[in-house]
Each structure stands twice: as C-alpha cells, then as structure tokens.
Amino acid sequence: MLELKGVRSGYRNYDVLQDVDLHVPEGRIVCLLGHNGAGKSTLLKTAFGLIPVTAGRISLKGRDTNHMRAQDIVAAGMRFVPQDGNVFRGLSVEDNLRIGALRLEGDAAQLRKRIEEAYDFFPILGERRANPAGVLSGGERQMLAVSIALMTKPKMLLLDEPSAGLAPIIVNRLFDMIGTLRDTLNKTILLVEQNVNEALRVADSAYVMEEGHIVFHGPSSEKETIIRKLWRLDAK
Numbered sequence: 001m002l003e004l005k006g007v008r009s010g011y012r013n014y015d016v017l018q019d020v021d022l023h024v025p026e027g028r029i030v031c032l033l034g035h036n037g038a039g040k041s042t043l044l045k046t047a048f049g050l051i052p053v054t055a056g057r058i059s060l061k062g063r064d065t066n067h068m069r070a071q072d073i074v075a076a077g078m079r080f081v082p083q084d085g086n087v088f089r090g091l092s093v094e095d096n097l098r099i100g101a102l103r104l105e106g107d108a109a110q111l112r113k114r115i116e117e118a119y120d121f122f123p124i125l126g127e128r129r130a131n132p133a134g135v136l137s138g139g140e141r142q143m144l145a146v147s148i149a150l151m152t153k154p155k156m157l158l159l160d161e162p163s164a165g166l167a168p169i170i171v172n173r174l175f176d177m178i179g180t181l182r183d184t185l186n187k188t189i190l191l192v193e194q195n196v197n198e199a200l201r202v203a204d205s206a207y208v209m210e211e212g213h214i215v216f217h218g219p220s221s222e223k224e225t226i227i228r229k230l231w232r233l234d235a236k
C-alpha cells in the first residue's frame with residue numbers, strides 16, 4: 001500500500017530522514033518506534049506530503065506521491081491524524097465530522113450516512129454529538145480525531161502517537177479500536193508510538209528508527225529484539 005525507498009527529507013538545509021526504506025502492506029498495521037527526535041513524525045509528515053522529499057521515492061498503491069500535495073494524497077486514499085491539534089476544540093463533535101468529510105459537504109445524504117457510520121463505530125461520539133470537542137476526554141478526542149479522518153473513507157491511516165497523554169486503561173481500549181479498524185474496516189495503518197507493548201500487541205510488524213535511520217524491521221512477535229534495539233543494547 002505505502003512504500004518508501006531511499007527517502008531523505010527534513011527541514012531547511014538538513015535532512016532528518018536518511019535513506020529510509022519502509023513498506024506498509026495492505027490491510028496491515030505497521031508500527032514505527034524510536035526515541036524522541038528519531039524522526040518518526042518527520043517520516044509521517046513526509047509520507048503525507050507535508051515535508052518535501054529531497055531524495056528517494058514514495059508511492060501509495062503503486063502511484064508516485066513524491067510531488068503530490070497533502071490534499072491530493074487525501075484524494076488518493078490516505079489520511080493523517082497528527083498528535084496535536086487534531087480536532088477543532090471550539091466546534092461540536094458533529095461539526096468536526098462535517099469538516100472531516102471535506103468535499104462531501106454538498107451531498108447531504110452521503111454526509112449524513114458517513115456521520116451515522118461514525119456514531120455506529122463510536123457510540124460515545126453520537127452521545128456527545130452536540131458537545132464542543134474541547135470538553136471531550138482524551139480518549140474520546142482521539143476517537144473523534146480518527147473519525148474525522150475516516151469521513152473520506154481512506155484506505156490508509158497515518159496515526160501519530162494516538163495514546164499520548166492517555167490513562168493506561170484507555171490506551172488499552174484505544175489499541176483494541178485500532179485493531180478493529182484493520183480487522184473490520186480493512187484499513188491499512190502506519191502507527192507511530194511510544195507505548196511499545198500496546199503497539200506491538202496490535203501491529204503486524206515494526207520498524208525501529210534511530211537518528212533518521214531504520215535500524216530494525218521485523219514482525220511484532222520479535223519483541224525482545226525490538227526492545228533491545230530501543231534500549232540500544234545491541235552492538236551497532
């Protein structure tokens with residue numbers, strides 16, 4: 001579904017990503033792990049067309065997206081859920097969903113259907129539909145952020161640390177929900193996470209990043225090796 005080959009990208013005059021190869025197969029959850037500043041968010045933003053590629057190639061469903069803008073990447077079937085600022089706090093839950101639907105605004109029946117689908121998937125959002133997003137709990141806000149992205153029926157989601165700041169019990173439910181997105185809605189997901197245990201519980205495979213380089217790629221069952229990589233216990 002998503003393929004990065006030899007990708008370099010970064011900010012102003014320096015590259016953060018260094019020859020990154022990464023593959024997210026269709027219908028799978030792939031998690032991207034690494035310490036703060038390793039380049040994980042930069043990778044997601046690059047894949048979503050928010051940061052230009054200086055070398056290498058990115059493709060989505062076999063189509064080159066290197067020079068595509070984020071809005072065209074959305075149209076091609078991918079949505080990005082950033083870590084912060086992923087909902088309009090002053091707007092109601094329902095208005096957030098409307099905005100998430102982008103160009104569907106003109107088709108009232110389609111829009112209503114998608115909103116109801118969001119409420120079916122997350123009943124708590126239906127109960128809170130008239131509330132401002134700013135009063136939702138952290139977990140509810142993440143559900144809304146994901147639902148906003150789902151409004152255009154993307155095939156692929158990029159999720160940047162969805163569990164940040166959430167209580168452990170909520171984190172557990174959130175990851176169950178991420179697994180359900182794959183298992184019942186057939187979504188393909190690239191997930192950046194600090195919560196290694198929960199991410200590996202639902203992911204099919206994992207990448208570990210260090211200083212802009214991929215230093216490990218393998219199935220999520222190789223948890224011990226992954227943790228050794230993260231703790232830098234392996235000799236380089």
Ligand SMILES: Nc1ncnc2c1ncn2[C@@H]1O[C@H](COP(=O)(O)OP(=O)(O)OP(=O)(O)O)[C@@H](O)[C@H]1O
Binds near residue numbers: 035036040042
């Ligand atoms: N807008 C920016 N301008 C310049 N440098 C940036 C910018 N955003 C990030 N960086 C730098 O790029 C490097 C990678 O940052 P990035 O946010 O991708 O890391 P990360 O692995 O997602 O970290 P975290 O887990 O803390 O979110 C860091 O050195 C960071 O300081």
